[in-house]
Amino acid sequence: MTTISAQSLDLTFHTGDGPVQALSDITLDVAEGEFVSFIGPSGCGKTTFLRCVAALETPTGGTLTVKGMTPDEARKARAYGYVFQAAGLYPWRTIGKNITLPLEIMGYSKSERQERMRRVLKLVELEKFANKYPWQLSGGMQQRASIARALSFDAEILLMDEPFGALDEIVRDRLNEELLALWKRTNKTTLFVTHSIPEAVYLSTKIVVMSPRPGRIADVIDSPLPRDRPLDIRDTPEFLAVAHRVREGLREGMEAA
Amino acid sequence: MTDMPLSAPGAAIGRSGRVALAIRGLRHQGGPILAVVAVLLALWYLACIPMNAQQSVLLAERAGAVVTPATAAERRDMGGLALTFANPGPATSSAFAQDRPRLPAPHQVAVELWNTTIGQSITSKRSLVWHAGVTLAPTLLGFLIGSVLGTLLAIGIVHSRVMDLSVMPWAIASQTIPILAIAPMIIVVLNSIGIQGLLPKAIISAYLSFFPVTVGMVKGLRAPAPSDLDLMRTWNASGLRTLVSLRLPASLPYLFASLKVAVAASLVGAIVGELPTGATAGLGARLLAGSYYGQTVQIWSALFGAAIVAAGLVAVIALTQRAVLSRMGLTR
Numbered sequence: 001m002t003t004i005s006a007q008s009l010d011l012t013f014h015t016g017d018g019p020v021q022a023l024s025d026i027t028l029d030v031a032e033g034e035f036v037s038f039i040g041p042s043g044c045g046k047t048t049f050l051r052c053v054a055a056l057e058t059p060t061g062g063t064l065t066v067k068g069m070t071p072d073e074a075r076k077a078r079a080y081g082y083v084f085q086a087a088g089l090y091p092w093r094t095i096g097k098n099i100t101l102p103l104e105i106m107g108y109s110k111s112e113r114q115e116r117m118r119r120v121l122k123l124v125e126l127e128k129f130a131n132k133y134p135w136q137l138s139g140g141m142q143q144r145a146s147i148a149r150a151l152s153f154d155a156e157i158l159l160m161d162e163p164f165g166a167l168d169e170i171v172r173d174r175l176n177e178e179l180l181a182l183w184k185r186t187n188k189t190t191l192f193v194t195h196s197i198p199e200a201v202y203l204s205t206k207i208v209v210m211s212p213r214p215g216r217i218a219d220v221i222d223s224p225l226p227r228d229r230p231l232d233i234r235d236t237p238e239f240l241a242v243a244h245r246v247r248e249g250l251r252e253g254m255e256a257a
Numbered sequence: 258m259t260d261m262p263l264s265a266p267g268a269a270i271g272r273s274g275r276v277a278l279a280i281r282g283l284r285h286q287g288g289p290i291l292a293v294v295a296v297l298l299a300l301w302y303l304a305c306i307p308m309n310a311q312q313s314v315l316l317a318e319r320a321g322a323v324v325t326p327a328t329a330a331e332r333r334d335m336g337g338l339a340l341t342f343a344n345p346g347p348a349t350s351s352a353f354a355q356d357r358p359r360l361p362a363p364h365q366v367a368v369e370l371w372n373t374t375i376g377q378s379i380t381s382k383r384s385l386v387w388h389a390g391v392t393l394a395p396t397l398l399g400f401l402i403g404s405v406l407g408t409l410l411a412i413g414i415v416h417s418r419v420m421d422l423s424v425m426p427w428a429i430a431s432q433t434i435p436i437l438a439i440a441p442m443i444i445v446v447l448n449s450i451g452i453q454g455l456l457p458k459a460i461i462s463a464y465l466s467f468f469p470v471t472v473g474m475v476k477g478l479r480a481p482a483p484s485d486l487d488l489m490r491t492w493n494a495s496g497l498r499t500l501v502s503l504r505l506p507a508s509l510p511y512l513f514a515s516l517k518v519a520v521a522a523s524l525v526g527a528i529v530g531e532l533p534t535g536a537t538a539g540l541g542a543r544l545l546a547g548s549y550y551g552q553t554v555q556i557w558s559a560l561f562g563a564a565i566v567a568a569g570l571v572a573v574i575a576l577t578q579r580a581v582l583s584r585m586g587l588t589r
Binding site for chain 1: 487489491492493494502503506507509585586587
């Protein structure tokens, strides 16, 4: 079943230096339960596309549906959880209270909020940190808390905009492994923006390679890798072949631009 | 826990440990602070000599000393410094002990402050504490009105582009008008519609104190990062919810900085508000009466009284700030 469907999507920003075409003719279907990575150089529109899905930007052409609704209807129906590059935890709230904030806004009862908060914190292995303030946690832990918050209200779609972009390689590897496990357990449709080729190949069932000026899709790769992926799958020939194809796609996209 | 030796890690950390650290910090800074105060006092005493030279020399002449020039008429055109150098002895003899000096010496002000505070019953009209209390009431009321009004204006400005473009220029313009010019008009206009007493003074205080709060709160309410606001949008949070759960908490550090400026401005407003009414009570009235009768010691002690009250008010806000921000986990 198709969860997200984009048909010849266009988006032009009007800036002081004249119009900038951020997205051009994007056509893409994302099926339920897929893990789709968007990879490409800066300015290729990968974040913009994610923001369109989240109804944080409005496309200027084409059609986009999220679970059969317009993006804005989907937003109001709380169809997705969004994880930004910065963890975006409010510093005056403890981790637990940061996670219950969206639940509070959505009108969950107090007991339900507590129960859900405990559950998602357990999911990201932070159950001991509910009463800590964000600054008492490392960057990786903050990002896990941010993911827990996005999971707390059981949205079917998870949108992640370079969530691990600011973290070091070691922490990133661990979080990638955890995210993959989380995805297998929850089976959420996930859209994931990244700069990293290994990260994209390791995580995704589908990789969308994008190129800039104007932002467009250069290649869509359906990953042949199995759903069970230990970290050392990254040394297998299959993995390297996919990574190679992503790299080729990126290079061609840059040459065409 | 009770038998933990004092040398154990973390043994002295806690409330008492923190107090000890604060005292130690003060002791480190105590020397330089005292040195600065001593230099200021020395300069003040030094300035008293030429400032009071005319009177000192006159008093010495009356007591029989020989002074140059010999007649008061000749001396009148001389500067204080020149007179001091011409008569070093007579000029210094009574520079610090005159009844109505041009510039009272620090100890004279201190004695006057002591006599009018500790030395008087608080209910006496001669008590500076009583006068300070009279001024404090409109200060606090005006501060309250100004802070609420300033915050409401800031909320409007942040949420409405029309208000942003239309209110801010007026708010700035309001502060370019000298308060001395507008205070009598406020008093007269309010008096003509039957409002007297506390409220007119409080409104002048509010007039001065709303502005720093508005400026600070506009900045504070806009402090959240775009991604923090986007996050609220992804949860489909209402504008009110975003204000309460994101913008207001994020603005608190800005609010407290503004409140410190505002409370001092409020006190100035209340003092200025006492001047045009010819009030007989309040710090402003003390200043006014002192200048009518040439009581410089009284003027200076009222000025110091006002400064002490202002410092106290700012300190109360600083303590509140520390308590609130640490409760919110915003201080480490």
